[in-house]
Amino acid sequence: xxxxxxxxxSLALLGAxxxxxxAFAEEGSVxxxxxxxxxxxxxxxxxYPGYEEVDATxxxxxxxxxxxxxxxxxxxxxxxxxxxxLPGNVDAAADEKVDIFLVEADYALKYVDADANVAMPxxxxxxxxxxLGKQYQxxxxxxxxxxxxxxxxxxxxxxxxLIYNREIAKEVLGTDDPAxxxxxxKDWATYTETAAKMAEAxxxxxxxxxxxxxxxxxxxAGPWVQDGKVVLDDNIKAWVxxxxxxxxxxxxxxxxxxxxxxxxxxxxxxxxxxxxxxxWFFNFCLHADEEGSVAYDGGWGFVTGPQSFYWGxxxxxxxxxxxxxxxxxDIILTMTTDNAVMKEIAQVDADCVNNTEVLAELSADDxxxxxxxGGQNPYEMLxxxxxxxxxxxxxxxDQGCNExxxxxxxxxxxxxxxxxxxxxxxxxAIVEKYPELTTD
Amino acid sequence: xxxxxxxxxxxxxxxxxxxxxxxxxxxxxxxxIPLVTTIYNSFFxxxxxxxxQVGPNFIGLKNYVQLLTQGDLLxxxxxxxxxxxxxxxxxxxxxxxxxxxxxxxxxxxxxxxFFKTVIYLPNLIMASAFSMxxxxxxxxxxxxNSILVNIGIFKEPYQFMSHAGTVRGLVAMMNCLMWFGxxxxxxxxxxxGISDSLYEAAEVDGATPTQIFFRITLPLLKPIFIYVVVxxxxxxxxxxxxxxxxxxxxxxxxxxxxxLIMYLNKxxxxxxxxxxxxxxxxxxxxxxxxxxxxxxTTAKDELK
Numbered sequence: 001x002x003x004x005x006x007x008x009x010s011l012a013l014l015g016a017x018x019x020x021x022x023a024f025a026e027e028g029s030v031x032x033x034x035x036x037x038x039x040x041x042x043x044x045x046x047x048y049p050g051y052e053e054v055d056a057t058x059x060x061x062x063x064x065x066x067x068x069x070x071x072x073x074x075x076x077x078x079x080x081x082x083x084x085x086l087p088g089n090v091d092a093a094a095d096e097k098v099d100i101f102l103v104e105a106d107y108a109l110k111y112v113d114a115d116a117n118v119a120m121p122x123x124x125x126x127x128x129x130x131x132l133g134k135q136y137q138x139x140x141x142x143x144x145x146x147x148x149x150x151x152x153x154x155x156x157x158x159x160x161x162l163i164y165n166r167e168i169a170k171e172v173l174g175t176d177d178p179a180x181x182x183x184x185x186k187d188w189a190t191y192t193e194t195a196a197k198m199a200e201a202x203x204x205x206x207x208x209x210x211x212x213x214x215x216x217x218x219x220x221a222g223p224w225v226q227d228g229k230v231v232l233d234d235n236i237k238a239w240v241x242x243x244x245x246x247x248x249x250x251x252x253x254x255x256x257x258x259x260x261x262x263x264x265x266x267x268x269x270x271x272x273x274x275x276x277x278x279x280w281f282f283n284f285c286l287h288a289d290e291e292g293s294v295a296y297d298g299g300w301g302f303v304t305g306p307q308s309f310y311w312g313x314x315x316x317x318x319x320x321x322x323x324x325x326x327x328x329x330d331i332i333l334t335m336t337t338d339n340a341v342m343k344e345i346a347q348v349d350a351d352c353v354n355n356t357e358v359l360a361e362l363s364a365d366d367x368x369x370x371x372x373x374g375g376q377n378p379y380e381m382l383x384x385x386x387x388x389x390x391x392x393x394x395x396x397x398d399q400g401c402n403e404x405x406x407x408x409x410x411x412x413x414x415x416x417x418x419x420x421x422x423x424x425x426x427x428x429a430i431v432e433k434y435p436e437l438t439t440d
Numbered sequence: 441x442x443x444x445x446x447x448x449x450x451x452x453x454x455x456x457x458x459x460x461x462x463x464x465x466x467x468x469x470x471x472x473i474p475l476v477t478t479i480y481n482s483f484f485x486x487x488x489x490x491x492x493q494v495g496p497n498f499i500g501l502k503n504y505v506q507l508l509t510q511g512d513l514l515x516x517x518x519x520x521x522x523x524x525x526x527x528x529x530x531x532x533x534x535x536x537x538x539x540x541x542x543x544x545x546x547x548x549x550x551x552x553x554f555f556k557t558v559i560y561l562p563n564l565i566m567a568s569a570f571s572m573x574x575x576x577x578x579x580x581x582x583x584x585n586s587i588l589v590n591i592g593i594f595k596e597p598y599q600f601m602s603h604a605g606t607v608r609g610l611v612a613m614m615n616c617l618m619w620f621g622x623x624x625x626x627x628x629x630x631x632x633g634i635s636d637s638l639y640e641a642a643e644v645d646g647a648t649p650t651q652i653f654f655r656i657t658l659p660l661l662k663p664i665f666i667y668v669v670v671x672x673x674x675x676x677x678x679x680x681x682x683x684x685x686x687x688x689x690x691x692x693x694x695x696x697x698x699x700l701i702m703y704l705n706k707x708x709x710x711x712x713x714x715x716x717x718x719x720x721x722x723x724x725x726x727x728x729x730x731x732x733x734x735x736x737t738t739a740k741d742e743l744k
Binding site: 087414416 | 488
């Protein structure tokens with residue numbers, strides 16, 4: 001009942017004149033959605049009015065069957081899948097057509113490319129700039145093609161910060177107050193000093209060197225690839241030097257992100273002081289539902305950290321050739337512009353939503369307090385961060401470059417190679433992935 | 441009369457060809473055509489850049505030149521051979537020993553069927569699952585490390601995946617474990633084909649079991665032995681799944697456990713059919729040469 005009200009309200013607010021069901025009748029009967037995990041599916045299940053779950057990979061919106069095609073990102077499988085289906089999507093059989101696909105920041109430029117033309121311009125769906133007025137500019141920059149045409153929309157603003165373990169902060173720094181903890185990690189020099197204290201007390205500062213990578217790589221002076229040549233930015237080099245020193249001093253490890261060794265710090269016995277992440281990290285990674293985890297007991301705190309950065313985010317794109325344009329339009333508008341729905345997402349899923357009005361509301365009172373952060377309200381910080389994100393240095397090669405660089409440097413950190421040899425391995429890996437690039 | 445006989449022969453021949461059809465069809469569709477197209481593709485520049493197709497443009501032997509001059513082909517070949525040999529030597533020794541025991545009539549081993557099944561079992565597990573299992577076992581926070589730390593052998597968990605020796609060793613060990621059962625069965629088949637009268641004669645003449653093994657079993661086992669070495673070599677050159685899963689496709693540390701096929705797989709990220717095709721052709725030639733060398737050296741006597 002409540003959802004129905006929200007739905008009607010949102011439609012009224014948007015001035016849309018369509019009513020679900022009736023207007024979609026002449027559209028395709030199957031909505032195929034390409035995703036790499038369960039995140040968007042659970043957002044739709046919980047927050048999209050009128051969505052009914054049928055089983056793990058199907059649902060219904062009115063008469064339309066929603067088909068979730070989940071291909072994990074591992075080994076590039078998700079993109080390989082998109083690459084094989086999207087170019088021929090216009091000519092595919094009606095029920096086989098992809099209607100919605102999701103992309104991440106690291107490779108968004110590949111799919112919103114004007115020549116590739118696999119993501120529909122939002123204008124063609126009837127979504128105007130006014131509709132998206134409350135979204136943060138950077139979330140639009142990522143999915144804008146070279147001609148300035150917008151081809152995607154996100155419900156998340158993924159400005160990120162430093163998430164610290166309050167217990168450890170109390171023990172080593174003598175306080176768990178965010179303002180004072182921020183003082184101890186305000187820049188890389190003080191961060192390193194704090195890391196030394198942590199190591200002395202038997203704690204790792206961060207779980208792995210790869211935790212800090214995004215913080216450095218977001219604050220570069222130029223993109224990875226300039227005129228077809230791979231360019232190593234000074235700030236990336238700074239990450240290498242700082243990380244090598246930290247590994248040698250026993251302040252962190254070289255485990256891979258997402259590995260068990262990395263995730264052990266989500267529990268008290270993992271002895272890890274901090275992680276770096278945006279709001280989705282709270283909900284998606286910290287094992288907040290699991291008894292005994294630090295998050296379950298509200299043991300985390302959130303501060304800006306040494307440098308502001310963003311990480312990830314999911315954008316919704318309408319696939320060129322979709323036979324459900326009205327439904328796709330409604331999903332995009334509801335999930336990425338509707339205040340009521342987005343506030344609900346923020347409160348239920350601890351997501352930082354891409355909506356200036358909602359974030360202002362959340363930071364103004366206690367409604368944005370998060371239990372897993374010990375009742376701290378992170379939204380003011382997240383909103384301020386989102387305003388400052390600068391996307392001018394992204395390139396379509398970011399994903400490959402970031403992955404290969406971290407992978408190659410692991411050898412240097414582990415002492416299996418000197419810096420030049422590790423850099424050499426990075427370069428040969430890049431040429432394998434992107435034969436059109438040069439490295440010297 | 442003669443014409444009658446002749447026609448019967450031809451009609452038999454016809455059946456021979458008819459029975460060959462299924463094999464030939466499968467061979468042509470799944471082996472010959474891919475082989476020819478691979479060679480054809482290796483002369484083209486042909487890859488994807490994002491969603492854009494580059495090529496195919498005919499570039500002659502450029503792919504081969506690039507592979508032989510720029511890449512670390514030799515290094516990956518060396519890695520492959522090291523891991524294969526390190527796994528094959530213990531494997532063949534173990535198999536010979538087990539095969540000799542199982543076929544020795546004077547030992548009368550009990551429960552032979554059971555043990556033959558058990559040693560073959562690792563081969564039934566998918567290589568990737570087996571590899572994943574070892575990855576978990578030998579992770580920094582895995583059970584092997586916690587045992588080693590708890591009984592006091594190491595103070596800190598040993599990073600198995602960050603040392604060339606241990607990664608290669610693990611790959612070799614897994615290959616050995618997975619294949620020694622198969623090799624044992626093959627060698628046993630060879631050993632059982634050796635006439636008992638030879639063994640009996642040797643025993644009557646007072647030969648020791650060691651003498652029997654080295655003077656009778658081994659020489660007569662040679663044809664099967666060569667078959668085992670050549671098939672294992674070809675399998676070894678195509679080593680992929682175990683190190684790929686164990687190192688998450690990186691071949692780390694510093695690509696010291698990257699095999700030729702893992703390197704080939706790296707080119708498939710950009711669907712670089714040209715370069716990958718050239719690499720496959722080189723691999724084909726290499727396999728041919730190595731098999732020939734093995735065959736020539738081990739089968740010297742027969743060829744004379």
